[in-house]
Amino acid sequence: MFGTLLIKECKQILKSMVYYIYVVVFVLFLSSQLGGDITENLQRPQPGQENYGMTNSQKESDIMGKMLAELVLETERNSYATYPMGFYKGVILNETELEKVKAIVEECTGKNWQQVTGEITEHFNSYDQSSMEGAMQAQVTFSVFPRDDLSYAEFCEHMEEICRLVGAGSSYQKEKWSQGVSVPGTYEQAVEEFEAICTKDRITGAIARLFCDYAGIVLAILPIFLGVTRCLRDKRAQVVQVVYAHKLSTAKIIGSRYLANVCMAFLPVIITLLIMQMPYQYHARTIGVAPDLLAFLKYSCIWLLPEIMVVLAAAFFLTELTENVISIFVQVFWAIASLFSSMTLKGSFGWNLIARWNTLGDTTAFWQQRQELLWNRGFYLILSLVMFVLTIVIYEKKRREGETIYGKIFKRRR
Amino acid sequence: MGITIEIKDLSKNFGKKQALKHVDLQIEQGMFGLLGPNGAGKTTLMKVLTTLTKKSGGQVRLCGIPVEQCGQVRKMIGYLPQDFSMYGNMGAYEALDYLAVLSGIEKKKRAILVPQMLEKVNLNDQHKTKVKAMSGGMKRRLGIAQAIIHNPKIIVVDEPTAGLDPEERVRFRNLLCEIAKDRIVILSTHIVGDIEATCENIAVLNLGEILFRGTVSELLQAVRGKVYTLEVSTLELPMMQEKFLVTGILTNGSTANIKLIADQAPMREAKQAEPDVEDAYMYLMNHTSASKGRE
Numbered sequence: 001m002f003g004t005l006l007i008k009e010c011k012q013i014l015k016s017m018v019y020y021i022y023v024v025v026f027v028l029f030l031s032s033q034l035g036g037d038i039t040e041n042l043q044r045p046q047p048g049q050e051n052y053g054m055t056n057s058q059k060e061s062d063i064m065g066k067m068l069a070e071l072v073l074e075t076e077r078n079s080y081a082t083y084p085m086g087f088y089k090g091v092i093l094n095e096t097e098l099e100k101v102k103a104i105v106e107e108c109t110g111k112n113w114q115q116v117t118g119e120i121t122e123h124f125n126s127y128d129q130s131s132m133e134g135a136m137q138a139q140v141t142f143s144v145f146p147r148d149d150l151s152y153a154e155f156c157e158h159m160e161e162i163c164r165l166v167g168a169g170s171s172y173q174k175e176k177w178s179q180g181v182s183v184p185g186t187y188e189q190a191v192e193e194f195e196a197i198c199t200k201d202r203i204t205g206a207i208a209r210l211f212c213d214y215a216g217i218v219l220a221i222l223p224i225f226l227g228v229t230r231c232l233r234d235k236r237a238q239v240v241q242v243v244y245a246h247k248l249s250t251a252k253i254i255g256s257r258y259l260a261n262v263c264m265a266f267l268p269v270i271i272t273l274l275i276m277q278m279p280y281q282y283h284a285r286t287i288g289v290a291p292d293l294l295a296f297l298k299y300s301c302i303w304l305l306p307e308i309m310v311v312l313a314a315a316f317f318l319t320e321l322t323e324n325v326i327s328i329f330v331q332v333f334w335a336i337a338s339l340f341s342s343m344t345l346k347g348s349f350g351w352n353l354i355a356r357w358n359t360l361g362d363t364t365a366f367w368q369q370r371q372e373l374l375w376n377r378g379f380y381l382i383l384s385l386v387m388f389v390l391t392i393v394i395y396e397k398k399r400r401e402g403e404t405i406y407g408k409i410f411k412r413r414r
Numbered sequence: 415m416g417i418t419i420e421i422k423d424l425s426k427n428f429g430k431k432q433a434l435k436h437v438d439l440q441i442e443q444g445m446f447g448l449l450g451p452n453g454a455g456k457t458t459l460m461k462v463l464t465t466l467t468k469k470s471g472g473q474v475r476l477c478g479i480p481v482e483q484c485g486q487v488r489k490m491i492g493y494l495p496q497d498f499s500m501y502g503n504m505g506a507y508e509a510l511d512y513l514a515v516l517s518g519i520e521k522k523k524r525a526i527l528v529p530q531m532l533e534k535v536n537l538n539d540q541h542k543t544k545v546k547a548m549s550g551g552m553k554r555r556l557g558i559a560q561a562i563i564h565n566p567k568i569i570v571v572d573e574p575t576a577g578l579d580p581e582e583r584v585r586f587r588n589l590l591c592e593i594a595k596d597r598i599v600i601l602s603t604h605i606v607g608d609i610e611a612t613c614e615n616i617a618v619l620n621l622g623e624i625l626f627r628g629t630v631s632e633l634l635q636a637v638r639g640k641v642y643t644l645e646v647s648t649l650e651l652p653m654m655q656e657k658f659l660v661t662g663i664l665t666n667g668s669t670a671n672i673k674l675i676a677d678q679a680p681m682r683e684a685k686q687a688e689p690d691v692e693d694a695y696m697y698l699m700n701h702t703s704a705s706k707g708r709e
């Protein structure tokens with residue numbers, strides 16, 4: 001009976017307008033983000049290239065160099081970018097605060113402020129600032145060297161002081177840089193990184209990861225509409241009483257609806273990823289790598305499926321509880337909060353609903369953080385099961401008592 | 415265990431409002447009519463029987479099973495709600511098939527039963543008609559089909575004939591009578607004619623209380639000899655309506671033939687008439703509300 005009902009529910013979804021909107025929005029969003037050809041970033045690096053991309057470095061000297069460089073540039077402009085609640089806020093310091101920051105710069109570098117600004121000008125003048133390429137290159141290669149005897153612990157203390165001066169959400173917060181900073185890669189590093197993409201990701205894995213990064217954003221929101229629509233359809237069509245009075249158990253009724261929605265929401269995701277992966281399978285073969293043909297399946301099941309499940313479960317739960325569309329507002333807020341609370345666009349998964357890895361490759365770094373991602377997704381998987389069970393409990397309660405808990409509280413007041 | 419419904423001291427409150435007050439009823443096999451004005455509590459009583467509302471007090475047993483055992487009870491009831499509807503984008507066949515799945519009927523049986531039931535309710539040439547395109551009567555017929563498809567022992571239909579044309583109404587009544595042969599069919603209505611034509615046993619409900627419980631002839635017995643017909647001038651009509659319980663008026667020029675209920679003959683020229691259920695119902699309603707007023 002469960003299987004039959006599941007198929008019937010799937011057919012119902014296929015007949016609904018909301019589902020087609022879901023598919024179209026999903027595909028449009030992804031193709032707008034991932035449309036271009038990115039195979040050129042997946043070539044074996046050659047010696048003597050102009051640059052070898054960026055690489056993440058956790059070396060203390062690199063961290064100090066990059067952070068001081070950023071501090072010097074921002075101090076020179078007296079404009080500090082901060083993201084206190086996830087939204088941008090430019091901070092301008094007053095004279096005394098600015099002097100304090102400059103003093104810290106002088107203390108860290110062992111040079112006076114004039115010398116430091118002199119170095120900035122010198123560095124940027126040596127690049128062709130008129131071209132986009134040159135400006136970028138100047139930015140990424142700029143580094144300010146700390147004085148030789150500055151210890152890492154001292155540096156950390158100075159950064160804390162800066163955070164106090166500039167305020168919350170600046171780039172000087174330890175969480176933002178302790179995972180490493182972005183520095184220009186060397187040929188050796190580029191080769192190493194490329195080897196990692198070829199052996200660990202086997203090309204398609206890296207593609208799947210980038211796909212999951214974008215898909216994860218829309219999938220925090222789109223499935224809400226499927227869930228809310230399904231739960232409110234009974235009320236709209238006035239079939240609540242009829243369904244209640246039938247013999248089939250609540251677990252089977254809700255279970256079939258939930259599972260049908262999960263499957264139908266996941267289907268376009270997995271198909272899109274499979275299609276997007278195909279050119280890269282071909283590309284992998286041309287550069288002599290055996291592609292991981294199942295990468296699309298592994299990544300979408302681990303990365304995206306738990307997200308779809310938890311978003312749908314929350315939509316089911318809130319909608320059955322309140323019998324209105326409030327879950328759309330709550331869950332969109334949840335998604336946006338998660339999107340802005342992620343510290344970086346790459347890793348630091350934490351307990352974020354939306355897991356980000358907005359880069360092609362960086363394979364070694366990803367594999368270091370993979371465990372964190374697995375814990376994160378495991379958590380959401382369990383959370384979705386908990387909310388699913390709660391939905392059953394609520395539906396059963398409504399079915400037996402003929403009134404909602406929410407209705408009891410709010411309708412009486414009228 | 416025979417097919418019976420026992421209701422003892424049943425109460426249902428919605429907040430402070432008492433929709434059912436200490437209802438006692440015993441329902442046996444056959445058609446059972448539940449009669450009462452708007453807001454009498456008919457739907458509420460039916461919802462208690464079909465596990466859709468939790469009772470506030472008392473006991474209800476269906477074929478010996480307490481109504482609290484929802485799963486068991488749902489298996490043996492078929493319910494046609496007052497405002498039955500289905501998902502608008504489903505065809506008749508599809509909708510009935512869906513509900514048959516909810517009743518736990520196997521695929522093979524559904525393939526036989528669904529067309530059979532649609533034929534029974536005269537929808538056999540409407541398999542593909544979408545529910546949203548159905549008339550009220552067609553929806554009701556679909557509703558009755560879903561209520562009987564799993565062959566339940568107890569069928570509860572809430573105002574099934576409301577909004578049907580006379581021809582359809584007669585067909586519907588006959589269908590219900592046919593089904594009622596070896597089970598209980600509980601039918602609620604405020605159309606007295608339906609009850610008269612179909613039900614042997616009836617209960618009259620008003621303001622959550624049972625006013626009368628018995629057979630149709632027992633109900634008629636209460637007014638036998640109290641129904642009179644009389645010819646009066648139309649000018650006298652308002653006065654007559656004030657003084658007596660007038661259940662029928664047939665005007666004919668300046669005179670009118672009226673039917674009224676009174677304990678004694680109102681005038682010498684009044685002739686005694688054969689009572690029908692409507693007279694009895696009106697008498698009952700009037701009588702109890704009058705006696706209530708005196709208290």
Ligand SMILES: Nc1ncnc2c1ncn2[C@@H]1O[C@H](COP(=O)(O)OP(=O)(O)OP(=O)(O)O)[C@@H](O)[C@H]1O
Pocket residue numbers: 428431432433450451452453454455456457458459496604
């Ligand atoms: N969910 C509810 N909340 C509050 N009061 C209710 C609820 N359902 C019914 N009632 C009240 O209970 C009383 C009985 O209602 P019920 O629907 O059982 O009447 P009915 O006999 O079916 O009337 P009708 O002939 O109009 O269908 C009414 O006064 C109604 O206002």
Ligand SMILES: [Mg+2]
Pocket residue numbers: 456457458496572
């Ligand atoms: Mg009613």
